Amino acid sequence: MVHLSRVLLTAPRGLSRKTKFLDRIRVYVRGGAGGQGYVRYGGLGGDGGNVVMVAKSNKTLLKLAEDFPEKRFIAKNGADSKRLLLLGDNGEDLVVEVPTGVVLSLDNGKEIADLNADGETVVVAKGGAGGGPNNDFRSKKGETRSIRIDLKLLADVGLVGFPNAGKSTLLCSMSRAKPKVADYPFTTLRPHLGVTVFDDNRRITIADLPGLIEGAHMNIGMGHFFLKHVERTKVLLVVVDAQGFVLNRRSTFRTAFETIVLLNKELEMYKPELLDKPQVLLINKMDTECFNEKYEETLNLLKNCRESMDSIPEELQPNRLFDFKSIIPISASLGENIDTVKQTLRKIIDEENRIDKLPLQNKLNSHIDFHSKELSNTFIV
Numbered sequence: 001m002v003h004l005s006r007v008l009l010t011a012p013r014g015l016s017r018k019t020k021f022l023d024r025i026r027v028y029v030r031g032g033a034g035g036q037g038y039v040r041y042g043g044l045g046g047d048g049g050n051v052v053m054v055a056k057s058n059k060t061l062l063k064l065a066e067d068f069p070e071k072r073f074i075a076k077n078g079a080d081s082k083r084l085l086l087l088g089d090n091g092e093d094l095v096v097e098v099p100t101g102v103v104l105s106l107d108n109g110k111e112i113a114d115l116n117a118d119g120e121t122v123v124v125a126k127g128g129a130g131g132g133p134n135n136d137f138r139s140k141k142g143e144t145r146s147i148r149i150d151l152k153l154l155a156d157v158g159l160v161g162f163p164n165a166g167k168s169t170l171l172c173s174m175s176r177a178k179p180k181v182a183d184y185p186f187t188t189l190r191p192h193l194g195v196t197v198f199d200d201n202r203r204i205t206i207a208d209l210p211g212l213i214e215g216a217h218m219n220i221g222m223g224h225f226f227l228k229h230v231e232r233t234k235v236l237l238v239v240v241d242a243q244g245f246v247l248n249r250r251s252t253f254r255t256a257f258e259t260i261v262l263l264n265k266e267l268e269m270y271k272p273e274l275l276d277k278p279q280v281l282l283i284n285k286m287d288t289e290c291f292n293e294k295y296e297e298t299l300n301l302l303k304n305c306r307e308s309m310d311s312i313p314e315e316l317q318p319n320r321l322f323d324f325k326s327i328i329p330i331s332a333s334l335g336e337n338i339d340t341v342k343q344t345l346r347k348i349i350d351e352e353n354r355i356d357k358l359p360l361q362n363k364l365n366s367h368i369d370f371h372s373k374e375l376s377n378t379f380i381v
Ligand SMILES: Nc1nc2c(ncn2[C@@H]2O[C@H](COP(=O)(O)OP(=O)(O)OP(=O)(O)O)[C@@H](O)[C@H]2O)c(=O)[nH]1
Pocket: 161, 162, 163, 164, 165, 166, 167, 168, 169, 170, 180, 181, 182, 183, 184, 185, 186, 187, 188, 189, 209, 210, 211, 212, 284, 285, 286, 287, 288, 330, 331, 332, 333, 334
């Protein structure tokens, strides 16, 4: 099984202490109660206010948690109907600003909203109706809910790989982002975004994520913690070190092929639908010793993937295999083949955008078409 770093595992849910990055919180929301009606004079109580969430691109969940440490949002009650003021005022709505790109869900996991654009709003707790003839002049309480707010990055491309594979180095070479790069595992502790700008000003956003590792002794719940950030990407960019990976002297050494299979399993365990996304494999560090042999060997193993998995315990073998649109040897640190990577991603994203706009039947046909199409300078499995 593949898990995320120890550092992240010991952090409280959603928050890496070192980096103060928060991408999940739970809040309590309650709509205002309706005001009492006045039976004798037919007076109507005001309706309770709603709790409304609105997406704002300059908001962060950390700021929200700091501004409202008790994380309770309660809208105003409707006013009671009185002898001199028979029509009670409605309670005011409470508007809570949340970052753009959040998914709101209930405790049972049911998603209630996806706020993707600045200014999008949703009522998360309705106010109770004021007392009136419809309810025997008995007002209703407001809705009460516990809401999970999950921030999921909005990027075109998600980088997935073991630690030290060179994901952050690649992000540096494809964009002006400056994530930390170092020759020890778990350098990246929180997601980073970079933007690749093409000559014609076309932009592609790329999310660099903390490395995934193998280790059954680690907390499974946190193991998938940052994978939610690839849920909305259009393409998975899988990066592996041609030389393989070993965490420490006590861990099993994994070849490049094995790391690919283990990543495949991890994505499948997190959400099999992630494997519906187009995937591109980058075999990195082409400047290192015996690269060509290792590269060829990995390609051969991938061609007969199912048969090549003997070295991997059965429970770690994925049911559904990666289906790479393209496999590209690169050197992230020397910038080798980075242009090919950029063009390949652009082509796939353009194709995805085109498919999104087609009716269903054409979508299916178009997908099959694309599989057989050669991409320049790249190897297609
Ligand atoms: N020789 C060589 N070294 C590379 C290449 N790309 C990255 N490295 C080195 O590999 C090490 C790890 O690179 P990072 O970019 O930090 O790796 P990462 O995948 O982001 O690692 P985590 O953040 O720990 O998941 C660093 O020492 C890099 O300089 C490459 O193409 N060739």
